[in-house]
Every structure is written in structure tokens, then in C-alpha cells.
Amino acid sequence: MELVDSHCHLQMDSFDRDREEVIRRALAAGVVDIIVSGFDSISNFKALELDSRQLLHVTLGLSPNMKRNESVEFIKSQILENVEKIVAVGEIGLDRVKSRIPFEKQKGIFKEFLSLAEEINKPVVIHAREAEIDAIEIARKYDVECMLHCFNGSFKALRMAQDSGYVVSISTMVAFSEKQKKIAREVEVENLVIETDSPFLSPKRGRNEPAFVKFALEEISKLKEIDEDELATFLTENSRNFYGLSESGIF
Numbered sequence: 001m002e003l004v005d006s007h008c009h010l011q012m013d014s015f016d017r018d019r020e021e022v023i024r025r026a027l028a029a030g031v032v033d034i035i036v037s038g039f040d041s042i043s044n045f046k047a048l049e050l051d052s053r054q055l056l057h058v059t060l061g062l063s064p065n066m067k068r069n070e071s072v073e074f075i076k077s078q079i080l081e082n083v084e085k086i087v088a089v090g091e092i093g094l095d096r097v098k099s100r101i102p103f104e105k106q107k108g109i110f111k112e113f114l115s116l117a118e119e120i121n122k123p124v125v126i127h128a129r130e131a132e133i134d135a136i137e138i139a140r141k142y143d144v145e146c147m148l149h150c151f152n153g154s155f156k157a158l159r160m161a162q163d164s165g166y167v168v169s170i171s172t173m174v175a176f177s178e179k180q181k182k183i184a185r186e187v188e189v190e191n192l193v194i195e196t197d198s199p200f201l202s203p204k205r206g207r208n209e210p211a212f213v214k215f216a217l218e219e220i221s222k223l224k225e226i227d228e229d230e231l232a233t234f235l236t237e238n239s240r241n242f243y244g245l246s247e248s249g250i251f
Contacts, residue, residue, distance in 0.1 A: 002030055002032045005034045006035050006194060007169055011049075025211040036059070037091050039065075039127075044060045044078050059086055061079075065100075088243060089113055089120075092126065107134070123145035136148075152179065155183075162187070168187050170220065171195050172202065175203035193242065195216075203216075
């Protein structure tokens with residue numbers, strides 16, 4: 001069985017003490033690709049500094065929960081300077097809950113990164129919190145493939161995402177969240193991938209890590225009544241197709 005952690009933050013400080021052990025545990029759990037997602041200038045740098053082994057793949061972006069002193073132009077330059085090294089632009093998006101940036105300004109920044117992704121022909125990883133419909137309506141205006149990471153929106157937003165051909169990522173939160181279980185039952189397998197968003201959203205006490213993506217697989221397998229091996233094959237293929245990966249790395 002092969003699995004992909006479609007979104008995590010392995011570059012964060014909480015992994016500094018044992019990152020190699022975390023990667024080894026992921027490999028032992030059947031994880032064959034780990035997508036390390038940047039969310040601001042520093043996390044982008046740290047993601048790029050990780051060992052460039054075939055297992056790890058990087059996305060660069062700017063979260064709507066950015067610090068106020070982040071430069072959009074600088075993040076765009078990070079993306080352009082490393083366009084051959086990255087598999088997607090993100091995470092980028094909209095957040096009505098945690099962001100301290102006015103919502104209309106968030107929209108403008110989101111559009112800038114969507115335009116950039118379209119220009120460099122990269123997919124985008126979208127962070128949308130209580131703004132899923134807004135994000136989908138905006139993204140539809142650009143010729144980009146989209147993933148709604150850690151999706152927790154309404155069924156209406158889910159239908160819109162699927163009608164648009166977008167990928168919906170369900171996190172390890174599905175192991176304990178009733179809302180996530182309902183979403184997992186509704187989402188079409190053809191649109192589905194799984195992630196840990198580690199070090200966050202652990203299905204166990206403490207820090208989350210890429211190996212724990214197997215808990216999302218196990219729960220979704222039960223909810224959808226699909227054999228784990230069969231489901232893992234679908235999800236891994238979906239992730240690799242979205243990020244442009246082959247079994248030996250980037251196409």
C-alpha cells in the first residue's frame with residue numbers, strides 16, 4: 001500500500017529535533033510522497049532547505065493568516081525563482097476566522113497568486129476557512145487546477161468544488177470530527193485526497209506527522225465502505241496527478 005500526505009508543514013520548528021525519524025516513520029507506514037507546504041516567507045525558505053530527496057515535494061505560498069509585514073511581491077519572487085523546484089503555488093486563500101487582513105484585501109492578494117499560478121502553469125493549494133464559496137467563485141475565473149486543503153466547508157461548497165473539477169483534501173481530523181465524517185461520505189473518490197496538515201490536527205494526542213495520514217485512510221475506508229488498499233490506490237493516484245508526480249518524482 002502506498003500513501004501520499006498531500007499537505008503538511010514538515011519544515012516547522014516542532015520537527016527540528018527528530019525530522020529524520022519522522023520521515024523514516026512515514027516511509028514505514030507506506031507514505032511514498034510528502035508535500036511540504038509553505039505559508040509565508042520564512043516557511044517557504046525552510047521548505048526549500050529540506051533535503052531534496054524524491055519523497056519530499058515543496059509548494060510555496062502566502063497564507064491569509066500572514067503576519068502584517070509579509071511582502072506579497074517578495075513571496076511572488078520566491079515562487080518565480082524556484083519555479084522548477086515546486087509542485088504547486090500555496091497555500092494561498094481566504095480566511096474569515098483567523099486572518100487579521102481585511103477580507104477585500106485578502107481577495108486581492110488571492111487573485112494575484114492565482115494569476116501567477118496561471119502564468120507559470122502550476123496548480124494551487126487553497127486555504128479557505130468560512131470562505132470556501134468565495135474562494136471557489138474567484139478561482140473559477142482562472143485557468144488553474146485547485147486543491148481545497150483541509151476542506152471543512154458546506155455541502156454547497158463541496159458540490160461547487162466537485163463541479164469545478166477541484167481536488168478536495170480531507171485531513172486526519174476525520175478520525176474525530178463528525179462534520180469531517182459527513183464530508184467524507186459525500187465527496188466523490190475521484191476528487192479526493194488526504195493530508196495530515198501536520199504538526200496540526202493530530203488524530204492522536206500530541207503532534208501530528210505524515211505517518212498518521214494512514215488514520216485518515218482507515219476512517220474514510222470505513223465511512224465509504226471501500227477496501228483500504230483499493231482506496232489508497234485511488235487517493236495516491238489523485239495526489240500524484242494533481243501535483244504532477246510520478247513514482248520516481250516529478251514528471
